[in-house]
Amino acid sequence: MGRIQRIEIEGKAYVLLSEEDYEDLIDGLEASAVLAEIAAGQEVWPLDIVEARANGENPVRVFRTYRKMTVSDLAMAAGISQPYLSEIESGKKTGSVDVLKRIAVALNVDLDDIVV
Known part of the structure; x- marks a missing residue:
């Protein structure tokens, strides 16, 4: 993961990261959700x-x-x-x-x- 910046705009804290890092983060979250469904018993096809x-x-x-x-x-x-x-x-x-x-x-x- 690349450089992450913490910034504040109008008193609200934000995190700034590259689009590539953002996409990796989303992919990881989606993969975790799929793995949780499988662990809960959802059938997957070979x-x-x-x-x-x-x-x-x-x-x-x-x-x-x-x-x-x-x-x-x-x-x-x-x-x-x-x-x-x-x-x-x-x-x-x-x-x-x-x-x-x-x-x-x-x-x-x-x-x-x-x-x-």
Whole structure:
């Protein structure tokens, strides 16, 4: 960290630091907040999940595979037919909001995680 100056303007104390030091400070605070969320039990995704999503793979299939569920397992848990789930995973159908919510619950993910 570079030089920090303490200054007073109109009777109020301020700290002056470089923009680079300020950005480092903010990055550290954000990293601490993320680590606190992880320590509190928030799930984080492994790199292969992040890469699969970034490469445009179907999120329902990605998370189903990650959760080690078969198409039949997930369809049953979500209360939909296996062919319908297969069509959602292949992109032939998008699925209603209700169905996507049930899939998200069955996969234990947020709805935002599976909406393409």
